[in-house]
Amino acid sequence: MDRRRFLTVAGSVSGSIVSGCVSSSQSDGASTTTGAKESLEGTLTVATYENFVDAPSSSPSPWIKNAFEKQYPDVTLKWTAPKNAFNHYVQRRQQNAEIDADVYIGLKVPDLVRINQKLSKPLFDPVETSRLSNYDHIKSGYEFTPDDRVLPAFTGYQSFVYNGYEIDAPKTLEALTEPEYQGALTVQNAQTDNTGLYFLLWTIKEMGEDGYRDYWRDLLENDVQILESWGEVYTAFTSGETNIITSFSNDQVYAKRAGQDLTKHQVALPGGHGYTFISGMGKFATSEQSALATAFMDFMLTPTAQGKLAELNVSFPITDHADVPTVFDEYAKKPSEPLRYTYDELDENLDTWQDEWARFVVNH
Numbered sequence: 052m053d054r055r056r057f058l059t060v061a062g063s064v065s066g067s068i069v070s071g072c073v074s075s076s077q078s079d080g081a082s083t084t085t086g087a088k089e090s091l092e093g094t095l096t097v098a099t100y101e102n103f104v105d106a107p108s109s110s111p112s113p114w115i116k117n118a119f120e121k122q123y124p125d126v127t128l129k130w131t132a133p134k135n136a137f138n139h140y141v142q143r144r145q146q147n148a149e150i151d152a153d154v155y156i157g158l159k160v161p162d163l164v165r166i167n168q169k170l171s172k173p174l175f176d177p178v179e180t181s182r183l184s185n186y187d188h189i190k191s192g193y194e195f196t197p198d199d200r201v202l203p204a205f206t207g208y209q210s211f212v213y214n215g216y217e218i219d220a221p222k223t224l225e226a227l228t229e230p231e232y233q234g235a236l237t238v239q240n241a242q243t244d245n246t247g248l249y250f251l252l253w254t255i256k257e258m259g260e261d262g263y264r265d266y267w268r269d270l271l272e273n274d275v276q277i278l279e280s281w282g283e284v285y286t287a288f289t290s291g292e293t294n295i296i297t298s299f300s301n302d303q304v305y306a307k308r309a310g311q312d313l314t315k316h317q318v319a320l321p322g323g324h325g326y327t328f329i330s331g332m333g334k335f336a337t338s339e340q341s342a343l344a345t346a347f348m349d350f351m352l353t354p355t356a357q358g359k360l361a362e363l364n365v366s367f368p369i370t371d372h373a374d375v376p377t378v379f380d381e382y383a384k385k386p387s388e389p390l391r392y393t394y395d396e397l398d399e400n401l402d403t404w405q406d407e408w409a410r411f412v413v414n415h
Contacts, residue, residue, distance in 0.1 A: 092125035095343040098152035100136040102282055103364070109305055111363035118359075119350055126343060137162055140335070144174050153338035154347055158201050158331040159245050164397050175201060175333035182345055185352035188370040193329055195394060201331040204351050205366040208325035208386055209249040210300035213317050217294040220319035224257055227295075228269035237276040237284050237293040241408050245328070246281040250297045251408055253326040256390045264411055271415045300325055301365040303382035308362065318384045325386035330366070 104112040116128045131152055133139035143150050166174060177200075180186045186202075193203045213220060218235055221227050227236055239247030255263045276293065278284050288296045306316035332351060334344040350356055357373035360366055367383065368375060375383075392400075 091123050091343060091346055093340060093343060094127045094129055095154065095340055095347055096129045096131055096152045097347065098131050098133070098140065098155045099157045101132045101134070103157050104130050104132045106282065109309070109363050109365070111360055114359050114363055115351075115356065118356065119347065122350065123343075123346065126346075128347070141166065141170065141174065144170055144172065150335050150337045152335060153340045154332060154334050154344045156204055156330070156332040156351070158195075158333060160195055160329060160392075160394055161245065161248060161397055161401055163195055163201060163394065164401050167398065168402075173336045176336045176338070176341075178202070178334060178345070178348070183349045183352065185349055185370060185372075188352065188372045190369060190371055193369055195329065195331050201333040202348055202352075203329050203369045204332045205357070205360045205364060206327065206329045206369050207366040208300040208320075208327055208384075208389055209246060209253060209297060210302075210325045210384065210386070211295055211319040211321070212288065212298040212302045213295035213319060214288075214291075215314040215317040220317060221295075221321050223321045224254065224266065224324075226321065227275075228266070228273050230273075232273060232295065234274040234276075235294045236270070236273075236296070237278060237287055238297045239281055239284050240277055240279050242405055244280045246284075246297055246299075247277070248405070249326040249328055251404065252392055253324070253390055255404060256326070256392065257322075257324060264407070267408065267411060268415055271412065277412065295319075299365050300384040300386065301361070301367065301379070301382070303384070304362060304379050305365050307378050307382050313382075320384060320386045323387035324390055327389045327391035329369070 099112070102110065104110050112130050116130065119128050120126060135142075137155065137158065140150055140152065140155065180202075189203060193206060195201050195203065211221060218232070221232065226232065238250050241247040241251040251263075254266055258266045278287065281298070284293075284296050285298060287293045288298075300318055300320060302316050302318055303313055305311075306313055332348055334341065334348070338344055351360075352370055354370070354372045354374040357368040357370050358375045358379070361368050361373060361375045361379050361383070367385070
């Protein structure tokens, strides 16, 4: 592993792990209000992380913009994806500076942990879930926090994606420490990328707090490569530089749609496990576009939008009425025993686990 590279990128998770605080919130929904479609106008600025608008595989943002503007002809949806992602807005809030966005989509549970820990003022406004026509279709068990401060938008499972021409599927996590996989595995930095964090959490969940460091020692001794971001890791995989990576269990949905060789895009869920992630959306407290933000969040929960997210964002729907494409039904993989830490568990342990992991990697 290139530890010099690791040292240069270690820090806060650029795609999601951030500082800040949110107020108690549920969610807005404008398309349910009588006459809302006819009366809505103006520009809605939606912030997100870079891969949501420009991923090396596929991104859902163009479809979302076109479909939302078609539904609301007098509305312009503008995307923005700052390099520092969510950190950018947390820092602006800390400095009492203007936030030039109305909604953020792509929040993760660890983001909200950082938010609560660091910000002294609300970053998001409460939302009125009674105004959402699709709110009741959100599946149970997918809340971010007990008080629903941010609405879930999509979910998914971390898995391993591997080139079936070059390597066999690992049947357990321990298998990745064996000679067969020496130098073959590439993962993301758990301090700079959520995908890397999910793998760390997966190893803690499966190996225990007393055993996960031993597991990582064995991975490092087996020459695991650690890169900064999911995009960098996935590009290395598709270019043939590595044969197995931590990615997402819907990879074949993208690969099939893109006409890729599925043997080069095999999905492994060792032991029937995979780490569950949930991404959410919230309205910035400083936004003056409450009605548009409400309409957008309700739109994102519609059957069509949830189906398109599943297809284009390589994710799973968060609702029970999503109109998923045939390719999704056939090629999306779901672990039989998904793993997940709750908000409260992460609130108590996340800092410690990340810091321990970083020190361990640098010292080994």
